[in-house]
Amino acid sequence: MIDLHTHSSASDGTDPPAVVVERAAAAGCRAVALTDHDTLVGVPAARERAAALGLSLVPGCEVSCAFGGHSVHVLVYFVEPGEGPLQVELGRLRGDRVARNRRLVARLAELGLPVAYDEVVTEAGGEEGAGRPHVAAVMVAKGLAESTDDAFARWLGQGRPAYVPKARLSPAEVAGLAAGSGGVAVLAHPLSLGLSPPALDGAVAELAGGGLVGLEATYGAYAPAERRALASLAARHGLVATGGSDYHGARKPDLSVGTGLGDLRVDDDVLERLADRRPG
Ligand code: AMP
Ligand code: FE
Ligand code: FE
Ligand code: ZN
Numbered sequence: 001m002i003d004l005h006t007h008s009s010a011s012d013g014t015d016p017p018a019v020v021v022e023r024a025a026a027a028g029c030r031a032v033a034l035t036d037h038d039t040l041v042g043v044p045a046a047r048e049r050a051a052a053l054g055l056s057l058v059p060g061c062e063v064s065c066a067f068g069g070h071s072v073h074v075l076v077y078f079v080e081p082g083e084g085p086l087q088v089e090l091g092r093l094r095g096d097r098v099a100r101n102r103r104l105v106a107r108l109a110e111l112g113l114p115v116a117y118d119e120v121v122t123e124a125g126g127e128e129g130a131g132r133p134h135v136a137a138v139m140v141a142k143g144l145a146e147s148t149d150d151a152f153a154r155w156l157g158q159g160r161p162a163y164v165p166k167a168r169l170s171p172a173e174v175a176g177l178a179a180g181s182g183g184v185a186v187l188a189h190p191l192s193l194g195l196s197p198p199a200l201d202g203a204v205a206e207l208a209g210g211g212l213v214g215l216e217a218t219y220g221a222y223a224p225a226e227r228r229a230l231a232s233l234a235a236r237h238g239l240v241a242t243g244g245s246d247y248h249g250a251r252k253p254d255l256s257v258g259t260g261l262g263d264l265r266v267d268d269d270v271l272e273r274l275a276d277r278r279p280g
Helices: 017-027 043-053 085-110 117-124 132-141 148-156 171-180 197-209 224-236 269-276
Strands: 031-037 056-067 070-077 184-187 214-219 240-244
Touching: 017 031, 017 043, 031 043, 031 070, 043 056, 056 085, 056 171, 070 171, 085 117, 085 132, 085 171, 117 132, 132 148, 171 184, 197 224, 214 224, 224 240, 240 269
Parallel strands: 031 056, 184 214, 214 240
Antiparallel strands: 056 070, 070 184
């Protein structure tokens, strides 16, 4: 089995990259992808641990995109830290994320919610990997919100008073940049689009036309019937049905690397099918 969707402390997960890999090995995974938001910075440490433990590390990241008024997340695989068109764009996105985070705490102050920028950076363990989950954690620690969900529902979520948008590419742009960097792009957790089955079918047709090569059918939080429907959706559009846990460590404590909520099982050959779709 494999896991193609995990987050480490390089973004909004809580385990260091090497620990995510250790958990994958302990769960029996033959390969694990590290897919931190907007960054590949955790890849070298993850790969070193994977080599020592005898599993493969798939370098990756997750990019938040805008698609017809929806927010969609796109997973990228087989892109290494270093030089390349996607890597350049990720650097820009991280810069914009820092600017957004500063605006976000300023907005909270205007709303009478004192969260210091430095507290958010400390919570995140760095400036570039910081995001709304870290802001939410600071708010909870200071008694300004009851829980992360409460912080998003009242203040931080889209359309809420402290929501500040950040730069977003289209999924097709990410697919093009990923291809230019030797990688592939996959639609993450497709049910997050909140579309009816026919509307989702149309959206997936458009995304496939834009260069995405897969969709995440076997997702940690989806029920068996949902996973089956997404796998057939992928097949109808010639896409690879991928899968992963979306592990975030203590930030999503019910999800485990490899097994998701307990019943996740992504076959090894999914990775081979994905690798077959790499450019050139
Ligand atoms: P950011 O990248 O800073 O905009 O934060 C996005 C991250 O916040 C997502 O990857 C999720 O981990 C988390 N998130 C987004 N919406 C919610 C929500 N409504 N409740 C809890 N966590 C959320
Ligand atoms: Fe996240
Ligand atoms: Fe996501
Ligand atoms: Zn994710």
